[in-house]
Amino acid sequence: MNKEPLWTKDFISVSASNFFLFVAFYFLLVTMPIYAIQELGGSPAQAGLLTTFFLISAIIVRPFAGQWIEQFGKRAVLISSQVIFLGASLLYFFPDTLNMMLAIRFIHGIGFGMATTATGAMVAEIIPGSRRGEGMGYYVMSTNLAMVIGPFLGLTVMREWGSLVMFTMCIVISGLALIAGLLVNLVESKNNVRVMSIFQVKFNPRDLFEFSALPIAVVGAFFSIAYSSILSFVSVYAEEIQVGEVASYFFIVYAVVLLLSRPFTGRWFDQYGANVIVYPAIFLFAAGLLLLSQAETALIFLVTAGMIGVGWGTLFPSFQTIAIQEAAPQKKALATATFLSVFDFGIGLGSFIIGWAVTGISFRTLYAYCAIYVIVGLFVYLMLHGKQEKKKRQMI
Template sequence: MNKETLWTKNFISVSASNFFLFVVFYFLLVTMPVYALQRLGGNATEAGLLTTFFLISAIIIRPFAGQWIEQFGRKTILISSQVIFLGASLLYFLPDTFGMMLVIRFIHGIGFGMATTAAGAMVAEIIPGSRRGEGMGYFVMSTNLAMVIGPFLGLTAMRQWGSSVMFMICIAISALALISGLLVNAAEHKHTARALSIFQVKFNPKDLFEFSALPIAVVGAFFSVAYASILSFVSVYAEEIHVGEAASYFFIVYAIVLLLSRPFTGKWFDRYGANVIIYPAIFLFAAGLLLLSQTGTAIVFLIAAGIIGLGWGTLFPSFQTIAIQEASPQKKALATATFLSVFDLGIGLGSFIIGWAVTGMSFSMLYVYCAVYVLVGLFVYSLLHGRQAKKKHQMEKGEHQVV
């Protein structure tokens, strides 16, 4: 039997577009708080609001983006949102007050939320059904790679060339996201929706959320709370344990492990089912956090990075794949929006909880608790999806044996 093609022009283009979107996201995630403190005269709390406003607008817009995708088509919404995203990038030169910058961050988040929803829905349509787990793994890897390149490029630009060059690079990368999106050939709706219908959104919960995706979205959000401890504080922890020089390599090692493992984990997901991949990945994620809590050398610190990369880097694309698989074909865009919105809520809530927790304990103890928390996630996953997945896999296996 011929193997269905995964690496098509469309798949590469939409993955590249997603990569550039997230490079800008992580680029600004690490530079905007510093810019707010140094150039806009904000305090630490206000600087944190720059990320909060961005994520809030992205979360709010995603359910509506899912509806608009069904009305106007995936590519139409992808390109429209990338135009908004690029336009917002052009505005960063203008504000001289903190309030104006918050407005721009809110607009930027709208473009980001719409674009990532459309890209996720589009790639779900492009990937062959028999290679869904493998394809989603590679697609999500574009996000993981952006998480490495974005912060590195952003901090380098700010330190070496200043904020003007930093924003120019942001504009250039946003333009690359738009160009990549234009290269995607997507089958659009045969009917033409009226332009005014974009304002005629439905507020019925069934139209705003895909309920089949909610259980696995809640699972993803549960684990993202622990992952927020890595995103927000791993570099601070590295300084505390005197391995600060290794902090910049943490996500590089993380990404290398992802690159090496992705050809196997995605295929195993498709062949053996979700549980065979997810349960070991949960243990690996917990083990990486536990090792991180006990590290005192750069080598152990980076080994922990690799284990966390293998664990969490396998969990996230697996969860997103499940969310898409559980939805009907016409609801895959809404399923993507639902999953990403709930996941982002987990990241936002996790950042707040972790930030509050570290005021009363050491980072070492924090990561011990995070490891225990992840192990509790075994039961959360089993309850919300694992048991059903096992029954479904056994039924499919029995059907194949009968045939």
């Protein structure tokens, strides 16, 4: 039997648009804490707030973005959100205080939240149903590749050429995201809506959230709190243990190992179900964090990148695929928005908690605690989805 086509023009275009969005996101995510501390005179906790404010606005706008998608269509929401994202990127040159930068990060997060909701809804429609796990795995790989290229570019550009070139690069990357978005030609039914209806949003919880996606979204948010310690502070930790010269390569190793594992993990998800993939990934994620807490050389530091790459890099697309699969066809856009909103809440909360925690404990202790925390997450997954998944597989 011939497989349904996966690598279509629209799939490649929406994945490319998502890739550039996340390159810009991670580009700034790893550099803004350094910029805030070194050039704006902020503390580590205040530096963490730059991530928190960005993600708070993304979280707030996503439920409404799901409704706007139903009203105006996925492509219209994607393009308008990418214009906002690009416009916010132009503003980074101007702030000279932390409060001004927080305001810009909030605006930037609105564009990001809308755009990632739209791309997630688009790809859920584009991917053939029989290849959902595989397709979502490759789509999320665009995020994972951005997680490598963004930090590498950001740290390299900031170290070699400074913040002005860094912000210029962010504008270029945001422009590429918009161009890729314009290439998506998704056929959608036309709704007769007025422009003012953008403000006529529904505040009923069932219109704002897809409740079938909440359990796995909570699981994702739980793990994302631990992962935020990597996103926000692994480069700072590398400087502390005197391996700062290889800090940007952490995410390259992460990506290489992830790319090697992705062709297998996506297919295994489709064939054997989520549990076969999720439980080993949790243990590998925890082991990577524990080893990171003990790292003293560049080699060990980079080995942990590979372990975390396979561990977390497998968990995230698996959770997002589950959220989409659990929702009715007409609710997949809202399920995507719900999952990403709750997930980003975990990242934002984690960035603040981690920034606050490192004022009282060392990074080594922090990463050791995060390893224990991830193991606890195994039981969170078991209770919220793992048991149901096991019963479902037994009925097949």
